[in-house]
Amino acid sequence: MGNVEQRSIDKATQEVLKKAQAENINTVWDRFDQQQPQCGFGQLGLCCTVCNMGPCRIDPFGEGAQTGACGANADTITARNLARKVAVGASAHSDHGRDVAHTLSLISDGAKHTHKGGHSHSYEISDVEKLKALAVEFGIDSTKNKDEMAKELSKKLLEEFGRQQGELTFTKRAPKKRQEIWKKLGITPRGIDREVVELLHTTTMGVDNDYKNLIQSGMRCALSDGWGGSMIATDVQDIILGSPQPIRGKVNLGVLKENYVNIVVHGHEPVLSEMAVKAAQDPELLKLAKKMGAEGINLAGICCTANEVLMRHGIPVAGNFLQQELAIITGAVEVMMVDVQCIMPALQEVAACFHTKLVTTSPKARFPGVTHIEFNPENAYETTKQIVKLAVENFSARNKERVNIPAEEMDLVAGFTKEVVFQILGGKYRATYRPLNEAIISGRLRGLAGVVGCNNPRQTHDYFHTTLVKELIRHDVLVLQTGCSAIACAKQGLLIPEAAKLYAGQGLQEICEAVGIPPVLHLGSCVDNSRILTAASHVITEGGLGEDISDLPAAGCAPEWMSEKAITIGFYFVASGVYTVFGASPFATMGSKNVTDYLTKGLEGVTGGSFEFCDDPIKTAKLMIAHIDKKRQDLKLKPAMYEAGKA
Template sequence: MKYQYHILNAEMPGKEDVLKMTPNPATKELIERLDKMNVETSLDRFEAQQPMCGYGLRGLCCRMCQWGPCRLSEKAPRGICGKDMNSTIMGNIVRALVAGLSGHAMHAHEVIMSIIAAADGKANLTLKGEERVWELAEKLGINTGDKELLQAAKEVALVLLQDLSRMTAEPIKLLEVFAPEERKKTWQSLGVIPRSAAYETMETLHMTTLGACSDWTALASQELRSALAYCYSTLFGSSMATEILFGIPKPKLTKVNYGIMKEDHVNILVHGHSPVMVEKILEKIATPEIQDLARQVGAKGIVIGGMCCTGDELLARYGIPTVTNILGQEFALGTGAVDAVVVDMQCVIPGMKIVADCFGTEIITTCNSNRIPGAIHIPFDVDHPETLDDDAMLVARTAVEAFAKRDRSKMHIPKEITTAMSGWSFESILEAFGGRDKLLSLIKDGTIKGIATVVGCNNPKVPYEHSQVTIARNLIEANILITTTGCCSHALLNNGLCAPEAAELAGEGLGRVCRELGIPPVLAVGGCVDNTRTLRLFIELAKAAGVDLKDMPFIFVGPEPGNEKTVGQGVSFLAHGVSNCIGYPAPIPVPIPKLKENAQSQDDLERGSNDIVDFFAGEGLYEKVGAKVYTEPYPKLAAQTVRMHIHRKRQALGWN
């Protein structure tokens, strides 16, 4: 059954709706299997939460002190302290943003510190991204002179580390070198140039404590400031640092989906966000010692599969198959064929351990920030990297030995295997199209109408992966090129939209170009932090066109916003002048049209409004940065909204 939420002008799916609408046949197969086995998953827990709290859904619940929690309504429009709806909602949003910022900041910290450890000889890591080192050194004004690679890399890493932690009133260095000049002037005029991830997180939490800031417009400015710190401290920092460590990806064909697992092989899934420990584990798995161990326990070989952003990282660099995303992790374990899941930081839901215990799967945690009761804990500590090799070997051995304990009576691996082309870095996208100017000419002449980045998490409030796939199919059919990252990318990868053959699903112009170039119409550009690759693409194309970024036919689409990190992603693009189309309304109260007083007919309606909605979706934010938020939970209507937005941008530019 569908759960109706009139306060949001939307509905939520029950389990039967997910089964009917989720686009991957393997997912349906595993949901039905787990249901018959009475294994609890997120779908069951979601239904147990119905009906959801209307105050929480609309951002009208304040828990920022011990006086409450306070629930705001027409009857009680202010909390106990006197805070009103506007400051409560904006405070909740900006706090969510910096929580997500903190997650990506820890990711950035780990990879940056790993570069320093490698340069100091404390970690046995080879820096594979030499070209990124020299590029950043030049952009950051570092005098490389006769310096060797490791010394130059360390100096770059120290600048990135300073961007994470600076407390003085200086701008983020990566913002200075990568942001468009027009945007920097806009942000300067708004007073939202950030200092660092650490400072803006501290300031946001300070501003939203009891008795601090109650001016919602000041909180809105802090949101923009924090989003820029999120973008340039943590996304750019972690993405660039990872490319220094492990190299810049290049396009390659590979296989994805649940069917990549094999009954007679050790199946190890890697999950999380930071690839440092996993890269070393892969190295150990390839050694004769671990390969021999696999044969000793009765396996014919070892299959590595990815989940979430760690999976995206390995897919991009090595073509290692991915399986699924945050809401699919329990389904993957439902195959009964997963011997171990190696997890690092973030998006590892507690429910995975519940399902793992039903099938005897080992969960191995490798990050001190992520502890799961009952899991094996073998952490990578960037402050003590000397044990990295030994720890990685222990993880590899533990994962392989789990094969001997597998209950083969519970195995069922769906057959679905999908071809995909992955590894789309900023550089490789431009190279594939024959350069920046060639891609721009295709956009200007209408062969490609525009670019949408379709990204983000999963959310049980919409049918699993249905919106992501439906929107993407509709957009490529309308000749709109797509980039994708993170959990959303898994849905599009498994649906075949990232394969060159998907050109047949695209419109005449986009399809023809993709066939000529041998590329897909949906480009998987990496994990969440690699949204920087799309942003760099947008910035570069706007520069080539001689047009402000806010005027280009680009848009950010988040069909299933879920994790707090998705707030920062969306607002990062908004700050650059790229409008958002978000798939589910929350945590902003939706204005519901009402009959006017003394209405003469059912069509005589008041629009319905509130200050926060007017700020994001009306003229408030648009007047500041040239972008706004569209909210549309129904995917075909969302795709139409995106097409309309891009058409209007083209029309204003005269690109018809």
């Protein structure tokens, strides 16, 4: 797949890929090609490395061994492997949530021990209303002063991780009927850490051999992420960094500026990059930048860290997952500052081809031989200032002849949350979900879709995301997005209000025009998928669309997924009753017909949600729309008001 048009539909990506090829710099696509053909046992999930009697493999063509040395068959092995991935995905999101909750506790402590850096550059409570709302949920007296409230809340939040029994507090946000289903199945998550540990325990040699039980344990663990760790991450970030409001921004590699010091923040935890936003405006550093011959300091983001600083500050997004190396290959990046998750190990080698300094900041994510400036919330500003200074000083090392920044950049509107997205529909003074529900009931909106997830070189970059989303909005489905999927659609101009006229069906167009929103709403990073869960619960509470999330005319999709986190997200969506399609390639369970059938057919009778695997965006859209229409019928709603718009 040497052809850049086959690698990506994005013009900026194609341009930089050509440069990479000309300069003989390997990118993820080249390395992916070198991996072909990939191991069939791995793809089918039939390789078991759990114990030291193995590695064992099951012969998918039925002739050779049908069980591992211990006797585990294809069902057990694929289910166990999948469950382990769910545990890893949940631990990534939840550990992120833990760090944010910990930061909240430091802020409340900081009220006592006055911070030497002064209060202006340390963290504070930005959204007191949200703090109060959470305090109420956790049974804390919301009339207390905010520091005391924050202290108690952070303690309770951290307890959610270590909790041994009972139920996670946020599960009460789910519709009553959903909570009952979880109870009946015994999959209500008890404690965040407990569910991860217990799931890992069940997958070790000689514990759980029942694939259905393994998948249900996987769902309980995933729920502890979706309605636990991720939800804590989202809500506490809102408290500390401020709840996003609709905001304009720019996206794609063109946001890098030729005459500026370019700093790219990449990863997932916004606590650090939030400070980088402040440090990039530091007068002392700006002066230094001028002295070095730069016009200023330009901050841009990649992946979910980008989404977080975009949602709150309108910081431009340089690209999504597959563009991380390309940002460096523009030759215009002084520093790429990374935190955790989705940071390709290859960055180190690509950065070595340029003057770019890669800087790691998390003790959890280090590269051998790479500049490490460790971040902790207590001295956040000093740390980020040091990194920004490093970037400014590195400006003089830039080889101007090797700078090629693509011109492509696109406007977008982001910053929709469960609090603002539908309240906008109700108008500023009538903050209610009613208009949204009415729009669905009347058929002006066919339904809702969540399209989320990563990029994967297995699929032409951004093609599946954008083709699917265009097809959905053409059929009057309002699309909610997060993560790299949102960035993909933003680059193709789907996240501006004007996109409604160009791509949306008539019903969705009417709504977008009346309210002034894009037909595709950007809800944030991948932990912000929890916003979709709470929004869905609000829709149920508002009434008229059934009693449970599984009743909603809604569907989910992760078109170009690659991360274990995507599997976990899929699990908590399905466990919450959502029909969820995975693109790229199916889960590595295809080696077991029983497990695959259970995921795609069996689960519907259990949770009301189910998985589907499809590698074609148009077919995926058809599947999702058919599901939405079926749910409309079940609710005895009128069919969608309008035929689909022009293709």
